[in-house]
Amino acid sequence: MEWTNTILAIAALVFFIQALTWKTRAKNKRLPPGPRGLPILGNLLMLGTKPHQDLQRLARKYGPIMHLRLGLKPVIVVSSPEAAELFLKTHDLVFASRPPQEASNYVSYNQQNLVFAPYGSYWRNMRKICTLELLSNHKISTFRSMRKQELDLLVGRIREAAAAAVAVDLSSEVTSFSTDVACRMVIGKKFNRDDFNEKGIEATIREGMKIVASFNLADYIPQTRGLDLQGLTKRMKVLAGDFDDFLEKIIEEHVQSKDENRVKDFIDVMLGFMGSEYRVERENIKAIVLDVLVASMDTAAATIDWTLAELLRHPQVTKKLRKELEDVVGTKRMVEESDLEKLEYLDMVIKESSRLHPATIFLIRHAAREDCTVNGFHIPKDARILVNVGAIGRDERVWTDAEKFYPERFVGSDIDVRGQNFELIPFGSGRRGCPGIQLGLTVVRLVVAQLVHCFDWELPGNMLPTELDMSDDFGFICHRTKPLLATPTWRLNTLETGILN
Ligand code: HEM
Numbered sequence: 382m383e384w385t386n387t388i389l390a391i392a393a394l395v396f397f398i399q400a401l402t403w404k405t406r407a408k409n410k411r412l413p414p415g416p417r418g419l420p421i422l423g424n425l426l427m428l429g430t431k432p433h434q435d436l437q438r439l440a441r442k443y444g445p446i447m448h449l450r451l452g453l454k455p456v457i458v459v460s461s462p463e464a465a466e467l468f469l470k471t472h473d474l475v476f477a478s479r480p481p482q483e484a485s486n487y488v489s490y491n492q493q494n495l496v497f498a499p500y501g502s503y504w505r506n507m508r509k510i511c512t513l514e515l516l517s518n519h520k521i522s523t524f525r526s527m528r529k530q531e532l533d534l535l536v537g538r539i540r541e542a543a544a545a546a547v548a549v550d551l552s553s554e555v556t557s558f559s560t561d562v563a564c565r566m567v568i569g570k571k572f573n574r575d576d577f578n579e580k581g582i583e584a585t586i587r588e589g590m591k592i593v594a595s596f597n598l599a600d601y602i603p604q605t606r607g608l609d610l611q612g613l614t615k616r617m618k619v620l621a622g623d624f625d626d627f628l629e630k631i632i633e634e635h636v637q638s639k640d641e642n643r644v645k646d647f648i649d650v651m652l653g654f655m656g657s658e659y660r661v662e663r664e665n666i667k668a669i670v671l672d673v674l675v676a677s678m679d680t681a682a683a684t685i686d687w688t689l690a691e692l693l694r695h696p697q698v699t700k701k702l703r704k705e706l707e708d709v710v711g712t713k714r715m716v717e718e719s720d721l722e723k724l725e726y727l728d729m730v731i732k733e734s735s736r737l738h739p740a741t742i743f744l745i746r747h748a749a750r751e752d753c754t755v756n757g758f759h760i761p762k763d764a765r766i767l768v769n770v771g772a773i774g775r776d777e778r779v780w781t782d783a784e785k786f787y788p789e790r791f792v793g794s795d796i797d798v799r800g801q802n803f804e805l806i807p808f809g810s811g812r813r814g815c816p817g818i819q820l821g822l823t824v825v826r827l828v829v830a831q832l833v834h835c836f837d838w839e840l841p842g843n844m845l846p847t848e849l850d851m852s853d854d855f856g857f858i859c860h861r862t863k864p865l866l867a868t869p870t871w872r873l874n875t876l877e878t879g880i881l882n
Pocket of ligand 1: 681812820
């Protein structure tokens with residue numbers, strides 16, 4: 382009790398000194414509008430379990446560039462395409478950093494990964510390696526046959542369920558597929574249960590993502606660092622230990638491997654940079670490998686899951702997509718990656734689903750590298766920037782019938798997801814935009830196309846499409862709260878094709 386009082390007294394003193402400094406500094410500087418906050422905690426208590434919705438509500442009142450104080454830290458929430466363009470394009474260089482995050486330091490090896498690395502030469506080098514060596518079009522195409530093998534296995538499993546007329550847990554199937562594809566590309570083999578803790582890699586990664594997305598008091602009231610009042614750092618340390626054991630084991634296997642003929646996975650590529658001008662050490666390899674594994678697994682799985690759910694809710698859209706697939710692919714064979722660029726309606730379906738359900742609702746937190754004036758507002762150095770992509774995608778001023786799933790809105794429109802159109806930025810934009818966009822889009826398109834082409838789907842228990850629960854579970858990656866269950870029926874002309882018999 383005595384300790385608690387002392388800590389609170391110190392925190393209060395620090396807060397008042399800091400508040401005084403801000404007041405003096407901000408005298409002639411106009412911060413963006415925002416709600417008043419409590420002493421010390423600021424606006425932290427205004428955020429519940431769905432912070433994206435809380436912040437969208439507040440932005441309606443205070444505007445698209447809003448200032449909050451979370452603990453002692455200034456936070457700027459960006460909620461319109463015009464404002465996003467100012468932060469991610471006009472002043473991209475100023476906002477291209479990441480804030481330090483207490484809990485995530487443990488899994489990012491003190492921000493030595495790419496996702497959480499502060500802006501600087503280390504981040505530039507790692508980003509160059511990722512873009513040129515790991516995620517280039519050439520490298521992605523070397524894994525094409527592996528993706529096909531994994532997709533055939535997924536279709537095979539679902540076909541067995543179709544034969545038995547039982548429902549499939551699509552969320553879980555898509556996550557397993559995504560994990561297998563990511564693991565084979567990054568570590569050269571499927572994830573082996575014995576390689577990891579008893580929870581399994583998917584559940585552990587999801588737990589890590591949830592912790593990273595949490596508003597950790599230690600990040601906003603640094604004086605509480607070390608106390609770990611929410612227990613997040615303790616949980617993250619345990620996860621980090623599990624990841625480290627796993628990565629050490631996998632890297633050692635690569636170092637010892639004598640097989641010269643296998644396709645080079647990402648660990649091989651990174652090991653090849655040891656001792657080069659990039660000064661890559663084992664710890665950097667672990668940080669980058671974990672990054673790419675996490676970034677590629679869950680983002681694609683969430684996007685596929687949401688898209689399939691929207692298709693189940695909108696049978697007319699599914700029918701139209703199927704018609705396109707029949708025209709381009711026919712009914713005698715499965716979809717190939719080479720078909721994808723001809724599937725224009727599929728592209729619209731995925732854009733529409735990404736508009737309503739972006740995988741990372743706030744992008745990844747950006748940080749101001751210096752003081753900056755944006756739209757006449759003072760943005761202080763070190764402010765955290767949250768771009769509310771979820772709010773932008775549902776903004777009634779930007780989108781007609783914003784809540785409606787209506788892929789036809791993209792007919793004749795140039796709007797694209799690649800970061801040039803700020804009303805639709807599920808992959809971010811600018812220097813910190815997603816380097817895995819090509820791979821991510823390929824996997825999402827391929828799986829959605831294949832599952833719609835090969836199967837008819839029905840919701841279990843005579844559930845009506847309108848009854849499907851579409852609530853989301855806020856996290857670093859926003860998943861559906863409930864798994865997506867549906868009963869498949871095989872629909873291709875198997876006798877003629879002979880596939881998968
Ligand atoms: C549908 C799939 C995907 C989605 C929706 C997605 C989305 C995003 C978003 C929103 C960001 C943050 C942008 C920002 O902070 O401004 C990001 C960053 C990143 N993504 Fe992706 N991503 C996907 C797939 C992938 C894949 C397949 C990889 C790699 C194999 C990847 C690797 C990364 C990395 C390394 C970063 C951090 C970049 C940096 O900070 O410099 N992503 N992604």
